[in-house]
Amino acid sequence: MKVTILVDNYILGHKGMVAEHGFSALVEIPENELTLLFDTGTTGSVLMNNIRLAGVNPANIDAVVISHRHYDHTGGLRAFLEARKGRDTIIISHPDLFEPAYAKSRKDGIRYIGNPFRREELESLGARFIYTRRPMKIADGVIVTGEIPREWGPSHTGHMLRQGDEGLIEDTLPDDSALILEATEGLVIITGCGHAGIENIIEYAINITGERRIAGVIGGLHLMGAEDSRIEEVVRYLSSKELTTLAPTHCTGLRAQAALATAFGKKYAVAGVGTVFTFE
Ligand SMILES: [Fe+2]
Numbered sequence: 001m002k003v004t005i006l007v008d009n010y011i012l013g014h015k016g017m018v019a020e021h022g023f024s025a026l027v028e029i030p031e032n033e034l035t036l037l038f039d040t041g042t043t044g045s046v047l048m049n050n051i052r053l054a055g056v057n058p059a060n061i062d063a064v065v066i067s068h069r070h071y072d073h074t075g076g077l078r079a080f081l082e083a084r085k086g087r088d089t090i091i092i093s094h095p096d097l098f099e100p101a102y103a104k105s106r107k108d109g110i111r112y113i114g115n116p117f118r119r120e121e122l123e124s125l126g127a128r129f130i131y132t133r134r135p136m137k138i139a140d141g142v143i144v145t146g147e148i149p150r151e152w153g154p155s156h157t158g159h160m161l162r163q164g165d166e167g168l169i170e171d172t173l174p175d176d177s178a179l180i181l182e183a184t185e186g187l188v189i190i191t192g193c194g195h196a197g198i199e200n201i202i203e204y205a206i207n208i209t210g211e212r213r214i215a216g217v218i219g220g221l222h223l224m225g226a227e228d229s230r231i232e233e234v235v236r237y238l239s240s241k242e243l244t245t246l247a248p249t250h251c252t253g254l255r256a257q258a259a260l261a262t263a264f265g266k267k268y269a270v271a272g273v274g275t276v277f278t279f280e
Pocket residue numbers: 022023070072073192193220250251
């Protein structure tokens with residue numbers, strides 16, 4: 001199986017490809033004749049540009065999996081559907097996909113950070129939504145986690161808000177889901193922002209599959225601005241796992257990336273737009 005990063009905050013010098021704040025990865029599993037798009041980045045133009053340069057025809061993608069409803073993961077949906085020219089497109093996500101989402105910061109006040117589209121708009125372009133809160137097997141060895149229990153460690157949802165009955169309330173991002181691929185070397189876990197917390201994501205993946213070996217962790221760990229003590233905790237936790245390839249990118253944050261790169265040495269993969277991972 002092959003995982004190609006199509007949208008990311010970082011880029012590793014692939015001619016003509018571009019980066020933006022956001023994440024998207026292409027997952028190709030030839031044994032299952034399955035090609036999935038995981039998340040879609042922010043603008044759509046970046047996803048479409050990079051998809052074209054990766055030599056992928058959007059019409060050949062079987063389904064889209066969305067990690068959570070934030071704009072930097074859902075923003076490319078319309079452009080992607082338009083490129084499929086009216087073909088039906090299966091989109092698998094948590095049912096909160098169109099719930100408004102906000103962030104509060106001292107600098108910008110409250111701003112909208114949710115899905116920029118309405119469900120009807122995307123359906124008119126061919127989107128067919130499948131919602132799941134529970135783990136959902138898409139094909140042999142391909143599982144969308146659905147809601148991730150927060151039993152094993154902290155989550156990263158500070159300053160996030162959602163609409164309550166009487167105004168904005170804390171958003172714990174229950175929609176934050178991950179994609180699990182069962183490779184012969186162990187699990188490959190692809191995260192969006194990792195809001196659920198990497199301990200919870202990995203332990204839930206182990207729980208669902210019964211597999212303890214982790215062949216790869218790819219995606220955002222949401223440690224931008226995290227306390228040093230939290231970064232150290234994540235380094236300790238990940239070091240305790242049987243982990244072969246660690247590729248934390250997108251919203252992981254440079255300080256956490258540096259700490260993890262130091263701890264993991266050659267197992268740490270510097271990743272960005274255009275990076276390709278292959279697993280048996
Ligand atoms: Fe994100």
